[in-house]
Every structure is written in C-alpha cells, then in structure tokens.
Ligand SMILES: [Zn+2]
C-alpha cells in the first residue's frame with residue numbers, strides 16, 4: 001500500500017543498533033558511529049544514502065536489504081486478541097450486536113494502523129534497521145531463502161572464528 005508522501009518525511013532518520021536494538025539518530029557527516037545505548041561503534045558509509053534512499057546498508061555495505069512495517073512485533077495480534085476477549089465477554093452477556101461491533105472495530109483499527117504506519121528497511125547481513133528513508137523499490141519484503149543464506153554464512157563465520165581461536169592456543 002502506498003503512503004502519502006508527506007507522512008514518511010516527518011519520521012526522523014534513525015538506525016537500530018544491530019547489537020542491542022537501541023534506536024540512534026542517523027549521522028550527517030561522519031564515517032564512524034557509536035551506539036548511545038551499548039557503546040558499540042560501527043563504520044558509517046554515507047554513500048549508502050542516494051536520493052533519500054538506501055542503496056546498501058550504511059553499516060556493513062550489504063546491498064541485500066528488505067522492507068517491513070515499522071510496527072512492534074505482536075502489536076497487531078495483541079489488539080486483535082484484546083478485541084476477541086471483549087467480544088467474548090459481551091457475547092456471554094447476550095450483547096450480540098456489541099460483540100460483533102467490537103470485532104469489526106478491532107479489525108478496522110488493525111487495518112488503519114497498517115496503512116498509517118511507515119516502512120523500515122532492514123539489512124540481511126548485520127540485522128540493522130533503518131527508519132525515515134524513502135522506499136527503495138529494489139528492496140522487497142523479507143525473503144526466507146535469502147535470510148537463511150545469510151544466517152548460514154553467519155554461522156560459518158562464527159565457526160571459523162572459533163576454530164581460529166582453538167588453533168591459536170594449543171593445549
Ligand atoms: Zn547498541
């Protein structure tokens with residue numbers, strides 16, 4: 001679903017730390033950023049932003065990115081569940097019309113939230129999330145196959161690092 005252009009531009013540009021998931025402001029002129037929550041620092045590649053869009057991940061330069069809704073995980077479900085509970089209680093007291101009205105209203109609120117809430121762009125490789133940028137049409141929704149590929153690569157890198165540690169300290 002397309003958003004009115006003005007809506008997305010009011011969102012400040014932020015990145016989510018891949019280590020602690022804290023939201024930090026996007027720097028304007030620097031090549032190194034430090035998370036203000038956990039203190040971990042990252043390289044910042046300013047050339048990642050072109051025409052208000054992300055062409056690759058500013059932290060790790062990975063061009064494979066995906067887009068998702070800027071919506072805390074589980075909120076939509078929690079709202080639906082709350083509506084269902086209220087509706088069940090009303091049904092129990094024979095308030096059938098109100099019970100149905102609550103169900104319909106809950107579904108409507110969910111749909112409205114979905115339209116009103118903007119997108120965020122996520123990096124497959126490092127897991128950083130970026131908010132407040134224009135949608136790059138080359139970035140699709142989460143793809144399980146690509147996600148698995150990157151997860152596998154991460155595991156291999158971790159295993160290689162662990163093997164390196166063992167060979168460095170014999171005994
Ligand atoms: Zn952090």
Ligand SMILES: [Zn+2]
Nearest residue numbers: 057060123126
């Ligand atoms: Zn990245």
